Amino acid sequence: MSLLSLNSMKTNIGQYAVLHDVTLEVPEGGVFVLLGRNGAGKTTTLRSIMGLWQPSPGSVLFKGQDITAMHTxxxxxLDIAFVPENMGVFGGLTVEENLILATAKGRFDPARLKRIYELFPALETFWTKQAWALSGGQKQMLAVARAIIEPRALILIDEPTKGLAPAIVDAMADAFREIAQNTTILLVEQNFEFAKSLGRDMAVIDDGRIAHSGTMADFAADTALQDRLLSLSA
Structure with missing residues (x-):
């Protein structure tokens, strides 16, 4: 059984139909990458999974449970976390306070906090610094750290490398590999090299529909398919 199943999911935003018939199976474990051009429906898919936008008709199943009509x-x-494209950190709060808000009981598990320090050493360095003063890469680290401060079965991450320096992108890739050993990641990403280095399975969404799905290894080897679906050569 897949960890996450999207079945004929349709989502309208106002008068616009954004997702038309999205059917997708996300297996448990590793990194599943959702690729697509700008405006193809990638972010809408993540927001529909989280209940921020209501799909209708269609269904979203998590561990076999129908979560389509549930509140965010x-x-x-249910052990699902969402890291939005805008990161969603609270600028007026410190790194510590941002992470406390993401805990279940208002306190840290020492082992998990130690793991976060190991993944993102900058967060320990700037522990008492307000989030607005962090760099873009440090804010992204904080956003991901909030998603893993509690045990999660699934993390949805939207465009984590956007606007980041190459060195930060490399560090983020290393962190995602570590996280994916125990947690499934559904990653939306336009940086194909980053996505290719992480993904085990993948799908391409185009015009609100799944245009292709399969293994990342097969897709990475087919440059003609990449160009047709993503226009990478451009």
């Missing part, structure tokens, strides 16, 4: 807060309590 209740979905988050």
């Amino acid at each position: 807060a209740d979905i988050a309590r």
Whole structure:
């Protein structure tokens, strides 16, 4: 059984139909990458999974449970975390305070906090610094750290490398590999080299529909398919 199943999911935003018939199976473990051109429906897919936008008709199943009509807060309590493209950190709070808000009981598990320090050493360095003063890469580290401060079965991550320096992108890739050993990651990404280095399975969404799905290894080897679906040569 897949960890996450999207079945004929359709999502309208106002008068616009954004997702038309999205069917997708995300297996448990590793990194699943959702690729696509700008405006193809990648972010809408993640937001629909989290209940921020309501798909209708269609369904979203997590561990076999239908979560389609659930509120976002209740979905988050099912061990699903969401790292949005805008990171969503609270600029007026310190690194420590941002992470406390993401804990279940208002306190840290020492082992998990130690793991976060190992993945993102900058967060320990700037522990008492307000988040607004962090660099873009450090804010992204904080956003991911909030998603893993509690055990999660699934993390949805939207465009984590956007605007980041190459060295930060490399560090983020190393962190994602470590996280994916125990947690499934559904990653939306336009940096194909980054996605290719991480993904085990993948799908391409185009015009609100899944245009292709399979293994990342097969897709990475087919340059003609990449060009047709993603226009990478351009």
